[in-house]
Amino acid sequence: MWELVLVGILALLAGVALGFFIARKYMMNYLKQNPPINEQMIRVMMMQMGMKPSQKKINQMMQAINKQMSSK
Structure with a gap:
């Protein structure tokens, strides 16, 4: 049971980290194409x-x- 909770927490942390880097890359490209x-x-x-x-x-x-x- 606790293995399932541990896997869930690790998957959540990996998803947050992956989402952060994808959003960062998207914003970098957006600002390059549309400078302020x-x-x-x-x-x-x-x-x-x-x-x-x-x-x-x-x-x-x-x-x-x-x-x-x-x-x-």
Whole structure:
């Protein structure tokens, strides 16, 4: 009986470890394909919209994005 409990606990621990590494690999690939937005991307976006990107505006947009992401 106790062998069955021991096997169950070991299988659970192995599943948790395997799930962690699979999720980590998935997130690494996702972030490689879809990098988070940075100042250079904001600068290009503003130039495409016909705006002159000043560092102050870029900093304000970065702060707004970071604030919105941290509130989720």
